[in-house]
Amino acid sequence: MTATSAEIDRLLDRLEQVVGQPNVRADAGALVTYATDATPLQRGRPDLVVLPANTEEVAAVLTLANDARVPVIPRGSGTNLSGGAVPLHGGIVLVLTRMNRLLEISESDLVAVCEPGVRTIELGEAAAAKGLLYPPDPGSQSTATIGGNVAECAGGLRALKYGVTRDYVLGVQAVLATGEVIHSGGRLVKDVAGYDLRRLLCGSEGTLAVMTELTLRLLPAPESSGTGMAYFSALGDAARAVSRVLASGVLPVTLEFLDRVCISAVEDFARIGLDTGAGALLIFGQDGDPHAVERDLGRIAQACEAEGATEVRIAGSPAEAATVLEARRAVLPSLSRLEPLTILEDATVPRSRIAEMVEHIQVLADRYGLKIGTFGHAGDGNLHPTAVLDPADEDAVRRAHRVFGEIFAKAIELEGSITGEHGVGIVKLPHLERQLGAAHVALLRRIKAAFDPNGILNPGKLGS
Amino acid sequence: MSGVFTPELLDRCISCGFCLPACPTYGLTGVEASSPRGRINLMRALETGVLPEDDPTVLEESSFCLGCRACEPVCPAGVRYGALLEEWRDHMWRRRRRPWRLKALLWAVDRPSRVRALGLPRRHAHATRRARGGPHLMLGCFERALYPEVSRSASRLAPELSVPSVQGCCGALHAHNGELERGNALARELGEALPGSIVTTAGGCAAHLAGVLGRERVRELSQWLADRGDAEPPGVSRSPRQRIGLQDSCHLRNGLGVYVEPRELLARVGDYVELPSAAVCCGAAGTYSILRPDDSARVLNRHLDEIADADLDVLAVLNPGCYRQLEQGVRRRRLRTRVMHLAEVLVGTTGAAPGP
Incomplete structure (x- = not known):
């Protein structure tokens, strides 16, 4: 899937109408800086970089991209170590760092509600200021964003006792590749209405949907x-x-x-x-x-x-x-x-x-x-x-x-895994079937197709 | 366009992104190209020919960078970003691309005689007989013209320093603005004019001189006083105690790792208040406030907010560029805070802060 330059130009105009002209970058310099993440030797070539401000803009961008069959690669701060944010087949790098509002820390519900561009350390500090703890603390926490953490199911130094990001995602608002907005879970500890999509999105590496709001579980801070x-x-x-x-x-x-x-x-x-x-x-x-x-x-x-x-x-x-x-x-x-x-x-x-x-x-x-x-x-x-x-x-x-x-x-x-917390990305995709088996990998592809029928979300990665 | 950068410097970055939160310009735009990691990617693209040297983003970002080096202390990989930026500007701002304001500034300090002329109408520290082997007080170039009180205060604090009359500019302005070779040559010339130890009241000069002449020969004033073990700086009125904040000098802090000494000295003479952004560039950034006044003002704004919130009596600075930037900002906002160089605060020459 590679878009022609005429298609990209048409898309550029319409994207500028959605997010505003300064928030679309098509200059060669900007594209170079979004060609990589923190993974060595992995480089793509995006056609456009788009920085949306809210869920509606994300939905509009995905609708346009889906209609034009142009890839969309969601990205936070680009600290990924498996090539997850590398635009392997070009398209739009969708940078979510402008969506960085920490909407709520609730002491009574023990949850935090935030947009994906909030940095992990900011969430941790805001929780700590209220005597609460957000346990996942990946090595890159001072730079990395919550959206990226959830998309990759980041681990960290406290995982042994407290678990990983997956264990703290209570609710997700996400935009599907076709532009619809869905919610899964919320502020509840118990909620079995429907398949557990929030858990499926956690670790989905930007291949299923674009998460635009997250509700995260907090704990009382240890004494x-x-x-x-x-x-x-x-x-x-x-x-x-x-x-x-x-x-x-x-x-x-x-x-x-x-x-x-x-x-x-x-x-x-x-x-x-x-x-x-x-x-x-x-x-x-x-x-x-x-x-x-x-x-x-x-x-x-x-x-x-x-x-x-x-x-x-x-x-x-x-x-x-x-x-x-x-x-x-x-x-x-x-x-x-x-x-x-x-x-x-x-x-x-x-x-x-x-x-x-x-x-x-x-x-x-x-x-x-x-x-x-x-x-x-x-x-x-x-x-x-x-x-x-x-x-x-x-x-x-x-x-x-x-x-x-x-x-x-x-x-x-040794009954282990090829990746504990960095994600499959580009680097480990060839090894995935060895661990999961053919039937499992085929199921991943069918799940991917159900979420993203045209395969525009982060192609060349999980489910491709 | 290979040969612009020293390969070992450019290879160092592994793109981990730990520098992003430290970068003031990334904080303004949120765009990767305005971050240290992004700029290194631009440098690499320039070096490998992926981008041409007249690429507008490359031109813009090489100029938009403050050059504050806040990315260096947080870089676990040890990237020497400041050195890369000097090489970058050396290439980008050759000849016709150099802004005209910059040409005028660099011309004014390019010869010791011109630097001396800058200071002539002002009453900076009296020249003394040149003690062989130092330690010498460096008068600076623009500082001696804009803030002659600084070297006079330093001279009172440290009368053991000799003040040779013939001394030029350290070359930092040249080095940071596309004339790396000339900047290094000026530093060596100054090293010959001031043999032995050199004490400077300007953090930016200290870092540049230390880079060329070696750290062992160069001391910024607060280091000198701390090394001397100043418990009781002379001439300080002790009551009432003033609320004193500090603006770090970027290159002093990020390049030489000096930031504890000025705080300790200030805490001895007043109630020291650590501003949240004390360590963040104020936007003066050498010639930046002259070349990019709008961006410089945007960078300055949060500092002025914090100074107002903290209701400081005095804000101490360690570099003439920061002095001018903050003095103008404080005046524009009509804040009651008095901006002073550390040396002036310690000498207490100006007494208590004036009323509103």
């Missing part, structure tokens, strides 16, 4: 929280400590690990005094009643020591804890200090199989002669092996792709 760190001489020890912690009856809010490569990279950026000689670092955290927090942090520390931790320390202040967690969020971009090209994946395995998986990744890295830093959410089995490469070394890039093929295969073998 206190604490964070600690444990160093290990080998990654395998850290992975076994994770299993021991989880088997000890403690459910930590955070259980993150970094290998040696990642520790050095993040220390180079954050300069917070990490021990760069260690083989692995485990960052753990708990929240809740102050006594329970202290008790659980003690138990986690014990479990780490039992698996040979070389040093365990508990953060002395919330500021120190925040510094450590901020540094953890910066691991991925920090890795690019080593080499300009960082290819990362987010293969996920049952938490009991983490040690097996990380050791296998190290074996593969050695076998293929690649530098792979591994970090991730150890507590929920969500790993981020990241190959660090010179983009000019084409052979290394090829080897990296082969390694990730093997990592996906191993994840599936």
